[in-house]
Amino acid sequence: xKLRTRSSAIIGTICLVASLALTTASADEPTAPxxxxxxxxxxxxxxxxxxxGAAGPGDTVWxxxxxxTVRVLDDQGLGEPVLDISDETTVDGERGLLGVAFDxxxxxxxxSFTNREGTSTLDEFAVRDGEIQPxxxxxxxxxxxxxxxxxxxxxxxxxxxxLYIAFGDGxxxxxxxxxxxxxxxxxxxxxxxxxxxxxxxxxxxxNPFVDDPxxxxxIWAYGLRNPWRFSFDTGxxxxxxxxxxxxxxxxxxxxxxxxxxxxxxxxxxxxxNHPFRGGTEPANHVPPVHEYGxxxxxxxxxxxxxxRGEAIPELKGQYLFSDYCDGTVRALRMANGEVTxxxxxxxxxGQVISFVQxxxxxxxxxxxxxxxxxxxxx
Numbered sequence: 001x002k003l004r005t006r007s008s009a010i011i012g013t014i015c016l017v018a019s020l021a022l023t024t025a026s027a028d029e030p031t032a033p034x035x036x037x038x039x040x041x042x043x044x045x046x047x048x049x050x051x052x053g054a055a056g057p058g059d060t061v062w063x064x065x066x067x068x069t070v071r072v073l074d075d076q077g078l079g080e081p082v083l084d085i086s087d088e089t090t091v092d093g094e095r096g097l098l099g100v101a102f103d104x105x106x107x108x109x110x111x112s113f114t115n116r117e118g119t120s121t122l123d124e125f126a127v128r129d130g131e132i133q134p135x136x137x138x139x140x141x142x143x144x145x146x147x148x149x150x151x152x153x154x155x156x157x158x159x160x161x162x163l164y165i166a167f168g169d170g171x172x173x174x175x176x177x178x179x180x181x182x183x184x185x186x187x188x189x190x191x192x193x194x195x196x197x198x199x200x201x202x203x204x205x206x207n208p209f210v211d212d213p214x215x216x217x218x219i220w221a222y223g224l225r226n227p228w229r230f231s232f233d234t235g236x237x238x239x240x241x242x243x244x245x246x247x248x249x250x251x252x253x254x255x256x257x258x259x260x261x262x263x264x265x266x267x268x269x270x271x272x273n274h275p276f277r278g279g280t281e282p283a284n285h286v287p288p289v290h291e292y293g294x295x296x297x298x299x300x301x302x303x304x305x306x307x308r309g310e311a312i313p314e315l316k317g318q319y320l321f322s323d324y325c326d327g328t329v330r331a332l333r334m335a336n337g338e339v340t341x342x343x344x345x346x347x348x349x350g351q352v353i354s355f356v357q358x359x360x361x362x363x364x365x366x367x368x369x370x371x372x373x374x375x376x377x378x
Contacts, residue, residue, distance in 0.1 A: 037314035037331070038378035041347050041365055045078035045372040047071065052099050052154070053356030053366065057106040057130040061358050063372060066096040068113065073372065083125075083132055089113045093148025093171075099155040101163070103196075106130070110140070110163065110195070112153045118145050120153060122165060124195060140200045141193065143186050147171025150226040150244075158192070159237040159257065162204055165191040165218075166241070168226035174246065174277065175268035180223050181282070183215035188267065190227060190241065192220035208262035221255070223265035223282070229303035229354055233257075234361060235317065238337075242303020242321055243288075246271050250301035251288035252321060254337055290332055290339050299325035302352045307331075308361035312377050318343070320363060320375070322352035329365065329375070349373060 049066040053073075056062040061073040068086035072079045089096055099112035109125045109132055120143040126136035145151055150168030158164050169179045169188035180188035194202040209215035226244040233240065237257030243265065245251060249272035253265050263286045266272075269279035272291035292298060304320040318331040327348040333341040350367035357363055363375045 037312050037318075037343070037345065039312060039315070039329070039345050039347060040376050040378045041329075041349060041373040042376045043371050043373045044364070045073055046370050047078060047366075047372055048370065049368050050353070050366040050370065050372055051097065051368065052354050053364065054100045054102055054156070055357060055359040056102060057127070059359055060130075061356055061364065062100060062102075062109075063356070063366070064097050064100045064111070066098075066368070067091055068097045070097075070100060070111070078372065083111070085111070085113065088115055090116055090118070093118075094151055095148055098151060098153025099166075101155045101157060102127070103157055103163075104161060108195070110155055112155045112165070114145065114151055114153070118148060119143065120145055120151055120167065122155065138200070140195050141165070141191075143167060145170060145187075146177065152224075152227055154227065154229050156231065158232050158239075160204075161194075162192050163195050163201075164220065164230070165193070166224070166227040166230055167191065168228075168244075169224070169267065175225065178268070180225060180267035181264075181269060183209060183212070183219060183222065186216055186218060188222060188224050189216075189219050190221040190224065190230065191218040192261065193218055206260070208260060220261045221263040221265065223263075223267045223270075223285070224253075225267040225271075227253075227303075228300070231303065231305045231355075231357070233306040233319075234308050234357075235306065238306075240289075240303060240306070240319055241265075242301040243267070244300050245294070246276065248272075248294055249274060249291050250294070250298060250323065252290040252301065252303065252319075252332070253286065254289040254334075255286075256337060289334070289337060290342075297326040298323040302354065304355035305357045305363055307363060307375075308357075309363065310360065311362055312375070320345075320355065322349055322355075322365070324351055324353060324368075327352050327367075 051066040052064040069081040070083040095114035097113045122141040126133040150171040152166040152168040154166040169175045203217040230241040239255040241253040251272040266285045307315040329345045331343045349365040353368040354366040
């Protein structure tokens, strides 16, 4: 680990799909919007394979670069790395530094990455006066990954103050180990833990499977293939998950703020609303709130956020998302857990790998090729 040191060179782009060819519009050039809000993408920084981000202390945005560096975006632009674990991770397959998060008080910073052996690792650092304290680093949780894809890796704190962790089904294709439906593994799940409640963490007493001897206590929801990006609506507390599909269907899953957990999103019996390879729909299957097929350019959904900023009033309450291959920024209008409309917002973010929400509810789009762009009114 290195602190406040040079940025590491990052080779290649993330291998969510192989042999991808994609032509995109300039991040500063809006196209004619076809939705209810007119937006543009304003490039505010260039990074080396930006892959994730989080709102930080003092109205900053912390940007993670895939090879293992973290840099701070403020009014002066993107600074030098404040954290560098590039000698501890690897970027083969879909590995690397995959997620970052702060707790509510900005007292702790968490990183989610795959180590040199490919093991998913969640580490914690104390933060003082907005700076990482390297000597406080500790490992909170690890999970062995059988393959180099479908690692998941997104992390964030929910409105309840607990840390949620997304893991894919372990990789390969078609979930060969049945991890999506198996409650005896953390793979293919959304987890919920209390990192400050125990050593290395505590299990919230109201997690849905704490009384099931055949299930992992950490599990909050299951039946996920590769929940690459998830978020909580800061206005309602609802949960939304962008789960990457296998061959035919990309899906967005939803759970209300008052959910008690335990949702089964169906994988690998289901791919979206459709039986997968002759699978049988589980009796407790929670179908996606939205799905789209791969008949067009889409290949890998990138989940985003419900917009709660002030800059674009027409977008308030709409869920923004994209696709790694298509790059179009889209919005879903929702009511009571049902989609009531979809908009093409008329801009392309390139190879959209992630969205980031700042402390004021404004959104940024990360293009794995290097662009960090803010969603602005056109």
